[in-house]
Amino acid sequence: MGPLFSFPVSLLLWIFMQFFRFLLLMLGLTAVIGSAQAQQVYAGHDPLAHTFSIVARDPKTGDMAVAVQSHWFSVGTAVSWGEAGVGVVATQSFTNKSFGMRGLALLKSGKTAQQALDELLATDEGRDVRQVAIVDAKGGVATHTGKKCVDMAGHQQGAQYSVQANMMLNATVWPAMAKAYEQSAALPLAERVLAALDAAEAAGGDIRGRQSAALLVVRGKASEQPWDDRIVDLRVEDNPAPLKELRRLLRLQRAYDHMNAGDLAVEKNDMPSAVREYEAAEKMFPDNLEMRYWHAITLANKGQLPAALKLLQPIFKQEPNWRTLTQRLPKVGLLTVSEAELKQIMALK
Incomplete structure (x- = not known):
């Protein structure tokens, strides 16, 4: 007999059975995958972002915001989408992340919020488990809560905003959000949408x-510097109190906004304004050494050495590395004092 028949019959039978089982398994997996793709309900790489969110446009400035909190890791990378001069989108529940980019593209092509939402849902077999909200650059609002979203689920629209939630403890969540947003009209848009999340x-x-939260605010009109068109872009990925942390981050950004305004005032040689801005930042975060440090360096560069020394002394005492950094600044032109003044700075105890 040839080489093939030298194998025991039992071994050949075992090999055949294993191949047959593998074939059946592959056919079964193909059927399952095909069914899942046909339904387009949930893909393994998409998050189950059951959550509450708000999309809104500020009628005074035209700026637009989307804010969200969820018991899901890094919710901001899935739910919140926005583009200056175009609109904002929140896509949640059994999340279809493509609704973010596709929704913005439809708005950019000239569709209204409602037209964009209708087009997104028209081809989505999973529409019954989706929750989506869109606000366009003109203040148009469109919202969808699928009939199979997990209770409690619902949404409420108002003037140029929508609040929506699913898998909530009770059905009072989104009405409370709407009420808080409407009662916070005097606040800046970022703080106003956070008030809705707190509610x-x-x-x-x-x-x-x-677990996580996110806040995105974009300009009402796109500029020629798109890298500056996101006014606020903050995320808390994993935290036992994400809204508290998100508020802290927003407050920190506001403080650095003052620092930036101070730097701009220095460029214009407006030292009174610069000092006011720096002091406003430091008042918000008095323990932030860097804010105080650059304030001091600016004072030194503008010939106000005694005031600079007063600020630098406790900084050097608390963290010696700032003294080391100071020695390196003249080389790159960030500290322009004389040699004698530099010695005074370095001699601080």
Whole structure:
């Protein structure tokens, strides 16, 4: 007999059976995958971002915001989307992340918020488990809560805004969000949408608890410098109190806005304004050594050495590395004092 028949019959039979089982398994997997693709309900790489969110446009400035909190890791990378001069989108529940980019593209092509939403849902077999909200650059609003979103789920629209939630502890969450947003009209848009999130949490929030949050604010009109068109872009990826942390980050950004305004005033040689801006930043975060340090360096560069020394002394005492950094600044032109003045600075105890 040839080489093939030298194998025991039992071994050949075993090999055949294993191949047959593998073939059946592959056919079964193909059927499952095909069914899942046909339904387009949930893909393994998409998050189950059950959550509450708000999309809004400020009628005074035209700026637009989307803010969200969820018991899901890094919710801002899935739910919140926005582009200056175009609109904002929140896509959640059994999240279809493509709704973010596709929704913005439809708005950019001239579609209204409602037209964009209608087009997104028309081809989505999973529409019953989606929750989506869109605000366009003209203040148009469109919202969809699928009939199979996990209770409690719903949404409420108002003038140039929409609040929406699913998998909530109770059905009072989104009405509380709407009320808080409407009662906070005097606040800047970022703080106003955060007020809505705080109200949702106070009303019971996500039945699972809390983990992450995000806040995005874009300009009402796109500029020629798109890198500056995101006014606020903050995320808390994993935190036991994400809204508290998000507020801290926003407050920190406001403080650095003052620092930037101070730097601009220095460029214009407006030292009184620069000092006011620096002091405003330091008042918000008095323990931030860097804010105080660059304030001091600016004073030194503008010939106000005694005031600079007063600020630098406790900084050097608390963290010696700032003294080391100071020695390196003249080389790159960031500290322009005389040699004698530099010696005075370095001699601080």
